[in-house]
Amino acid sequence: MHALRFHECGKPAEVLRLEELPPPELLDGGVRLRILAAPVNPADLNFIEGTYGVKPELPAVPGIEGCGEVVESRSPDFQPGDRAILLRRAGTWADEVSLLAEHLFKLPEGIDPLQAAMLKVNPATAWRLLTGFGTPPPGSWILQNAANSAVGRCVIVLARTLGIRTMNLVRRAELRDELLALGADEVVTDDDSAVDSAKAALGKDRPSLAFNCVGGESALRLMNLLASGGIHVTYGAMSRRPLTVPNGQLIFKDLQFRGLWVTRWIESAPREELDAVYGKLAGLMGSGALSVPVAATYPLADFKAALEQAAGSARNGKILLVP
């Protein structure tokens, strides 16, 4: 088999190498998959750099998620030809992986493997944001920044299925029409005017739940727009700046600050809950209601080009490796 591996943490383009490795061992109750697609996520890059919440055991194969086709099974639950996504980190930047059947979610028929490869993290993060802190009642508003990110777009689509309205902050004003077409209720530019613009659109309503993937000033705007007693959830830090919380927002306004790391949920939720949520999300993906834009795909050998495009800021959609 072939895999991208790194022997020390560092800049991904510098430390990754395409290597030929022995085929992965197939355990009792295990499944060997041919990887069909695996995205390049910010979490993968942080993992390679050694700055993620989980440290790599070196040498390591990156790849936090992916979609594969069963080529050999020692589990009664899987047959060759079945397609599945990986619910555990297994190094998907490779042409093959082997893992226990209990760490897979079997896909229904007819899902695009590129889309399915992105099902584990972003749509599930959006679902947990909307439902993991008390699901807001239909008709109420939620608030988010980075609304054009893969998670942000999933939030817009999933909120609509729950009857929840979305107030979306984006850095680039020209994205407004595209997000409105996707189902956003309001889109405002994430600059000094954002709070006034959002208040004008909200009238007397104030959201009680906000999703922060940016930090810094943008996170502060979400605080200023939340209702008293509201919950401010951080799931990313695109600005690489910490959260600065004025004391009055905690003491007098009674805001709550929480975090979400979907991996913790995946590793701790009961299997029935995982099946229910991924079943629902896979159904929406299969029908085309839920989709993550794809900017480009690359074979493993072209990983440097993939990383370069993934690092570009104006990219519209995800980069995927297709081994």
Place this chain on the structure above:
Amino acid sequence: MHALRFHECGKPAEVLRLEELPPPELLDGGVRLRILAAPVNPADLNFIEGTYGVKPELPAVPGIEGCGEVVESRSPDFQPGDRAILLRRAGTWADEVSLLAEHLFKLPEGIDPLQAAMLKVNPATAWRLLTGFGTPPPGSWILQNAANSAVGRCVIVLARTLGIRTMNLVRRAELRDELLALGADEVVTDDDSAVDSAKAALGKDRPSLAFNCVGGESALRLMNLLASGGIHVTYGAMSRRPLTVPNGQLIFKDLQFRGLWVTRWIESAPREELDAVYGKLAGLMGSGALSVPVAATYPLADFKAALEQAAGSARNGKILLVP
């Protein structure tokens, strides 16, 4: 009657005046009290400066809490001679107040009125910190900074009644023996060594609840000492610096950041809950188990000296006005 009043917000010593005012009107169901003692709290000073969570209606009499003796009653629940504390802001920096009986808590016999004057805010804040976010089980640790403050000392005493152990951060190392004598389990100096010192004392235990009255670096030390999934509660901001929260503490460590403003609890809790909590706290105060150090008392006319001493940093105990 006489009262300290201000006609514009500003520095307390500059804007306050001792004024003679008409006696307060006694309403149906109301009680007129002679004020026996009223503390000078940081919240009072912020209220006069116009920087508190509640803005004054000018001209205003400050005084967020106090203890008084009934001189006239139009409520069946109170007789002249009864003593009570005020559960609603009523301007206690005066020799008389008049308010509805439902906004009073009648004191049991034998409580020092100086102590009782401080019952409403600090002991109740400590009680809410310990019980309002899920009461930690007996034997577990809580963590606090500003442990020598009036609230901090109440936390130490009340935690002991609940079987909870306290890890206390203080700015002045020489307070260690005094707080240990009060019932603290551990006391460490709130500087760069605090995290290592506390970890050495805690062994493998990590607290799941931390009380922050300082902000800045000290608040960050509490985060570093909390267990994953722990709750960090801010109830004051002595450093006047906001909370800076590293994203990893939210996303990977799953800390929750909350605030406590005891006034909100007083104004929203059912009357039976208020009676139960203040009854318990008054009992502990009456027995001498719970007490707040008193640095000095001043008549209303000497308010400038009172404010000056209250502003001193090395003061040990509260300043009270005794009209």
